[in-house]
Amino acid sequence: MPEAFLEKYLRLENLPTIWCAGCGLGTDMRSIVKAFDTLELDPDMTVLVSGIGCSSRMPAYVDVNTVHTTHGRAIAFATGIKLANHDLTVVVVSGDGDAAAIGGNHLIHACRRNINITLVVLNNSNYGMTSGQYSPLTPQGSVATTAPYGNVEQSWDLCDLARASGATYVARSTTFHYELITKLVTKGIEHKGFSFIEVITQCPTYFGRFNLAGSPTDMLKYQKTHSIRIERSDGTEEAITIGELYKREAREYCDHYDELIVRAKELKAEMSED
Amino acid sequence: MGDARVQLLQGNEACAEGALAAGCRFYGGYPITPSSEIAEIMAFRLPQEGGKFVQMEDEIGSIASIIGASMAGVKAFTATSGPGYSLMMENIGYACVTEIPIVIVNVMRCGPSTGQPTATGQGDLMQARWGTHSDHPAITLAAASGQEMYDLTAKAFNLSEKFRMPVTMLSDAVVGHIRERVVLHSPDEIGIVQRKLADESADEYVPMDVDDSHIPALANLGSKHHPYYTGLVHSGKGFFTSKPEEVEYFIRRLSLKVEKHKDELIDVEELGTDDCEVCLVSFGVSGRAAINIAQRMRDAGKKVGHLRLKTVWPFPDEVIKSIAAKCHTFVVPEMNLGQLKLEVERAACGEAKVIGVNNISGSMITTHEIYDVVKEFV
Ligand SMILES: Cc1ncc(C[n+]2csc(CCOP(=O)(O)OP(=O)(O)O)c2C)c(N)n1
Numbered sequence: 001m002p003e004a005f006l007e008k009y010l011r012l013e014n015l016p017t018i019w020c021a022g023c024g025l026g027t028d029m030r031s032i033v034k035a036f037d038t039l040e041l042d043p044d045m046t047v048l049v050s051g052i053g054c055s056s057r058m059p060a061y062v063d064v065n066t067v068h069t070t071h072g073r074a075i076a077f078a079t080g081i082k083l084a085n086h087d088l089t090v091v092v093v094s095g096d097g098d099a100a101a102i103g104g105n106h107l108i109h110a111c112r113r114n115i116n117i118t119l120v121v122l123n124n125s126n127y128g129m130t131s132g133q134y135s136p137l138t139p140q141g142s143v144a145t146t147a148p149y150g151n152v153e154q155s156w157d158l159c160d161l162a163r164a165s166g167a168t169y170v171a172r173s174t175t176f177h178y179e180l181i182t183k184l185v186t187k188g189i190e191h192k193g194f195s196f197i198e199v200i201t202q203c204p205t206y207f208g209r210f211n212l213a214g215s216p217t218d219m220l221k222y223q224k225t226h227s228i229r230i231e232r233s234d235g236t237e238e239a240i241t242i243g244e245l246y247k248r249e250a251r252e253y254c255d256h257y258d259e260l261i262v263r264a265k266e267l268k269a270e271m272s273e274d
Numbered sequence: 275m276g277d278a279r280v281q282l283l284q285g286n287e288a289c290a291e292g293a294l295a296a297g298c299r300f301y302g303g304y305p306i307t308p309s310s311e312i313a314e315i316m317a318f319r320l321p322q323e324g325g326k327f328v329q330m331e332d333e334i335g336s337i338a339s340i341i342g343a344s345m346a347g348v349k350a351f352t353a354t355s356g357p358g359y360s361l362m363m364e365n366i367g368y369a370c371v372t373e374i375p376i377v378i379v380n381v382m383r384c385g386p387s388t389g390q391p392t393a394t395g396q397g398d399l400m401q402a403r404w405g406t407h408s409d410h411p412a413i414t415l416a417a418a419s420g421q422e423m424y425d426l427t428a429k430a431f432n433l434s435e436k437f438r439m440p441v442t443m444l445s446d447a448v449v450g451h452i453r454e455r456v457v458l459h460s461p462d463e464i465g466i467v468q469r470k471l472a473d474e475s476a477d478e479y480v481p482m483d484v485d486d487s488h489i490p491a492l493a494n495l496g497s498k499h500h501p502y503y504t505g506l507v508h509s510g511k512g513f514f515t516s517k518p519e520e521v522e523y524f525i526r527r528l529s530l531k532v533e534k535h536k537d538e539l540i541d542v543e544e545l546g547t548d549d550c551e552v553c554l555v556s557f558g559v560s561g562r563a564a565i566n567i568a569q570r571m572r573d574a575g576k577k578v579g580h581l582r583l584k585t586v587w588p589f590p591d592e593v594i595k596s597i598a599a600k601c602h603t604f605v606v607p608e609m610n611l612g613q614l615k616l617e618v619e620r621a622a623c624g625e626a627k628v629i630g631v632n633n634i635s636g637s638m639i640t641t642h643e644i645y646d647v648v649k650e651f652v
Pocket residue numbers: 052053054055056071094095096097098099122124126127128129130135
């Protein structure tokens with residue numbers, strides 16, 4: 001018997017997933033819906049939106065209102081959804097290619113708007129779905145199908161980008177730290193504004209195999225040994241900083257828009273009195 | 275005081291008012307000449323009605339945002355011109371496959387690429403039909419006046435709601451910017467159509483459960499039925515399928531929605547098509563010059579007719595066929611290199627000659643240009 005929260009938040013009839021054995025995405029999904037359970041989110045009023053990629057297949061398995069959109073566009077769809085109905089809790093899951101490459105423009109502008117959406121980027125350092133090409137988050141020097149001699153491009157620190165773009169909640173975890181994912185997603189959903197959460201996850205089938213990262217377990221161990229909690233970091237380590245990286249309160253977009261509506265209606269009423 | 279419903283409006287203003295009258299409460303857009311006034315007016319007017327306007331980062335985001343808003347149950351639209359329309363294509367296909375009602379207004383400019391932004395043209399006729407990849411249905415209307423910018427925009431909303439699909443309304447730089455008398459018909463006069471919704475009191479909802487109409491009921495986001503929308507080919511339950519028979523059925527059904535209701539969708543304006551020897555066929559703004567010629571030549575006793583398509587897609591094959599059986603020549607004036615002409619030829623099946631009059635200069639096609647051709651055939 002699966003745990004009760006999985007029964008509540010998963011479409012068990014759609015399992016097994018399409019994900020490879022040892023892929024991090026199953027663990028990530030479990031941690032995300034665990035956050036839904038922690039917050040006791042009403043599935044009828046929760047929307048999970050994704051783009052295209054292995055990670056973006058997640059909404060097919062999650063038993064809330066779900067939208068599997070086009071490659072890179074999930075955040076733009078989510079913007080329309082949230083603006084149209086503020087009462088919906090809107091969460092987006094996106095791959096590193098989906099969010100940072102083809103969808104990069106939507107990402108930075110959603111951060112800038114500070115709209116109350118929670119974005120979880122499942123960063124497996126490559127394009128899993130299309131069999132291992134490099135993404136903007138593939139480390140320089142790593143091998144990918146389109147970087148057979150090693151990736152010559154610099155990679156992004158997406159958390160830095162999100163923060164610089166105006167996101168008011170920025171956090172990072174790895175799949176190894178699966179409980180931390182739940183904590184951060186919970187906090188992210190609770191936070192009023194645009195919440196950005198990066199999850200470093202493993203794609204053993206492509207990135208792992210091409211870069212001799214060993215078994216899925218070895219990849220998880222790597223995540224464990226190469227990350228450091230923000231509380232313990234002095235900022236100088238060569239490690240993945242995890243935890244809540246940044247948080248600030250700022251006016252949220254939908255709230256701001258509601259105020260604007262009040263003003264527009266008042267003005268219209270005044271104008272018709274004249 | 276005159277009737278407040280009769281106003282002197284710019285075509286783009288009329289379009290915005292038509293959308294509001296039809297119940298539109300969301301606009302996602304990106305500025306582009308010659309459509310920008312629509313965004314500007316919506317930014318001003320929507321909040322007055324409790325609606326939302328968002329200027330997205332590009333047209334891909336614009337169309338994504340309106341599909342999202344519509345999924346959440348709010349009637350939504352965007353307006354653009356050629357370059358922006360090109361950027362929207364992928365997600366127009368997505369709205370076809372997920373069967374989400376949205377309206378796209380394309381205020382056409384002249385030429386390919388950046389073309390002539392401030393000049394008029396009608397070069398996006400085929401793009402409105404085939405712009406997004408693979409087989410998909412299309413409903414496209416074409417406005418020739420300020421009044422039609424109002425009426426047909428409202429109609430586009432109704433059709434999108436009824437057929438659960440994107441509807442494009444084509445206009446152009448001239449119709450978008452011309453100021454004309456427009457009667458602002460009330461929502462009652464328009465007859466507002468709302469999408470057929472999933473029954474929230476029922477225990478079960480099968481997303482693709484369709485009756486003879488081939489149009490399934492829609493579960494807005496925020497539904498107890500937990501809909502799953504995907505651009506993947508999907509089966510009855512809404513999830514991905516690769517079973518050949520389900521794939522075949524799904525793709526065919528999307529087009530059947532339009533095919534089956536063609537009679538209801540076709541909307542044409544006819545002058546003398548019963549007895550004409552030469553029939554002008556037009557859509558949108560070029561119809562204004564065409565009808566002028568047809569009327570004047572008729573007044574002079576010539577058997578000239580005019581057919582103007584207010585619905586361009588689906589194409590009125592049957593109407594063309596029946597006229598082809600009577601006339602000997604079609605003359606097709608249009609501000610492109612012969613896109614409508616191709617369709618008229620196809621539908622006429624060799625029963626009548628089809629002659630094009632094409633102006634791609636960026637200025638309005640003139641009555642003289644058309645007359646010079648028509649007179650050769652009467
Ligand atoms: C417009 C468009 N371009 C390209 C593709 C092909 N494509 C599908 S998924 C994908 C990359 C996915 O990578 P990522 O977002 O990192 O997700 P992952 O599969 O790694 O989870 C690409 C390029 C597409 N579906 N649509």
